[in-house]
Amino acid sequence: xxxxxxxxAAFAEAKELMPGGVNSPxxxxxxxxxxxxxxxxxxxxxxYDIDGNEYIDYxxxxxPMVVGHAHPKVxxxxxxxxxxxxxxGAPTCIESDLAKLVMEVYPSIETIRMVNxxxxxxxxxxxxxxxxxxxxxxxxxxxxxxxxxxxxxVNAGSGMATFGVPSSPGVxxxxxxxxxxxxxxxxxxxxxxxxxxGDEVAAVIVEPVAGNMGLVLPKQGYLKKLRDLTEKHGxxxxxxxxxxxxxxxxxxxQAAYGITPDLTCxxxxxxxxxxxxAYGGRKDIMAKVSPSGxxxxxxxxxxxxxxxxxxxxxxxxxxxxxxxxxADYSRELTLKTKKLLLGWQExxxxxxxxxxAHQAGSMFGIFFSEKDVLNYEDSCNAxxxxxxxxxxxxxxxxxxxxxxxxxTLFMSGAHTDEDxxxxxxxxxxxxxxxxx
Ligand code: PLP
Numbered sequence: 287x288x289x290x291x292x293x294x295a296a297f298a299e300a301k302e303l304m305p306g307g308v309n310s311p312x313x314x315x316x317x318x319x320x321x322x323x324x325x326x327x328x329x330x331x332x333x334y335d336i337d338g339n340e341y342i343d344y345x346x347x348x349x350p351m352v353v354g355h356a357h358p359k360v361x362x363x364x365x366x367x368x369x370x371x372x373x374x375g376a377p378t379c380i381e382s383d384l385a386k387l388v389m390e391v392y393p394s395i396e397t398i399r400m401v402n403x404x405x406x407x408x409x410x411x412x413x414x415x416x417x418x419x420x421x422x423x424x425x426x427x428x429x430x431x432x433x434x435x436x437x438x439x440v441n442a443g444s445g446m447a448t449f450g451v452p453s454s455p456g457v458x459x460x461x462x463x464x465x466x467x468x469x470x471x472x473x474x475x476x477x478x479x480x481x482x483x484g485d486e487v488a489a490v491i492v493e494p495v496a497g498n499m500g501l502v503l504p505k506q507g508y509l510k511k512l513r514d515l516t517e518k519h520g521x522x523x524x525x526x527x528x529x530x531x532x533x534x535x536x537x538x539x540q541a542a543y544g545i546t547p548d549l550t551c552x553x554x555x556x557x558x559x560x561x562x563x564a565y566g567g568r569k570d571i572m573a574k575v576s577p578s579g580x581x582x583x584x585x586x587x588x589x590x591x592x593x594x595x596x597x598x599x600x601x602x603x604x605x606x607x608x609x610x611x612x613a614d615y616s617r618e619l620t621l622k623t624k625k626l627l628l629g630w631q632e633x634x635x636x637x638x639x640x641x642x643a644h645q646a647g648s649m650f651g652i653f654f655s656e657k658d659v660l661n662y663e664d665s666c667n668a669x670x671x672x673x674x675x676x677x678x679x680x681x682x683x684x685x686x687x688x689x690x691x692x693x694t695l696f697m698s699g700a701h702t703d704e705d706x707x708x709x710x711x712x713x714x715x716x717x718x719x720x721x722x
Contacts, residue, residue, distance in 0.1 A: 296324040318689045328355035330700035341686035344695040349554040354700025360599040367595040381589040398566030404528035404553035405433025407563040410583045415489035415522045417581035425490040427470040429499030429662025441467040470661045484519030494539035495530040497694035499665040501644040501651035509545045528553035534646040536616040558600030560593040619648035623697040629710030637717035648697040679716035
């Protein structure tokens with residue numbers, strides 16, 4: 287039995303200090319009815335709690351840790367950067383270095399603005415879309431999560447789905463009114479909305495590979511349909527690749543599916559574990575952003591030198607790492623992920639447990655469902671009680687997964703074949719517990 291005594295005491299104290307004891311809801315483990323391990327440190331593929339338990343980590347800080355925790359190159363770059371001061375609030379060359387590298391991988395981004403969180407990136411991209419088009423409405427998809435800005439907290443996934451809050455108190459009716467939500471992967475629904483109000487729509491924002499209702503992939507042709515409809519009605523297409531960027535493929539979902547959005551939001555990996563996100567895209571649209579244009583957006587710590595350093599070091603590793611002899615870092619991750627999922631599928635089948643396994647590059651997840659999961663409704667219909675049993679059985683065996691079926695799991699370059707074998711062996715026991 288996992289000993290979480292110190293974590294339980296730390297959680298009790300934290301609950302007196304912070305809402306639910308946490309600074310971001312899903313960390314509380316509320317949806318799986320147990321206390322969260324409090325983390326002491328993390329290294330490579332492993333994360334360690336304050337009770338001394340070691341786990342193989344497939345959460346990776348919810349995505350950013352693509353090269354593993356405390357990668358020596360990232361740590362060294364950060365140590366050097368810290369000695370030169372932690373923030374200047376003035377332009378630096380490293381901002382341009384990171385911008386250039388991101389734009390090499392994402393050719394649709396012709397101009398970029400760095401911000402501090404995915405929430406800021408999507409919120410700013412929407413303001414820009416409204417400023418550029420002079421229109422007010424936006425369209426989002428049910429179960430897609432784009433951070434916690436007011437306009438986007440309507441039918442959102444992630445923690446909103448985990449806690450069953452359809453739209454948060456505090457979001458005004460006026461704000462929600464301008465947000466139209468449509469089922470994901472439903473061509474008819476989006477076509478109908480665009481036919482009715484397309485000429486008032488500033489932007490359609492989508493997670494092109496959806497990771498916040500569990501991992502749900504776009505149907506063949508779906509993203510192309512969104513591209514065609516937005517073009518037809520003069521609305522912008524915003525790809526929120528905060529999660530799937532650098533993961534669905536190195537160039538994100540836009541490279542994997544061959545669709546060019548007008549604007550892209552990035553986050554997580556772009557900061558290598560420090561708070562960075564970005565939005566960018568067509569030059570003529572980005573030219574409207576302050577100070578070159580009238581759409582205001584700013585940040586005291588935007589482009590922070592430590593954060594830029596961690597992001598740059600991480601992207602340098604995944605775009606080229608000759609000493610590992612890997613021609614393509616993200617291909618390696620994809621292959622490892624495939625191996626893990628095949629193992630899980632085999633063990634589930636042997637235990638007589640129906641699952642749907644989804645993968646997009648180094649993102650992966652399973653649903654306890656007989657039928658495939660194509661949208662938020664399907665995801666809600668998957669068996670969450672089974673998920674809870676599975677999650678706890680995996681944690682007991684030292685496998686650290688996201689504590690909600692509405693989240694996605696992530697492979698890193700630090701995960702080894704041995705990790706994967708251990709994780710498959712643990713899954714065998716966990717599926718047996720689900721079947722029992
Ligand atoms: N967009 C997507 C697709 C996300 O997955 C997230 C967070 O998980 C966000 C936006 C919000 O990013 P942040 O938590 O950095 O504000």
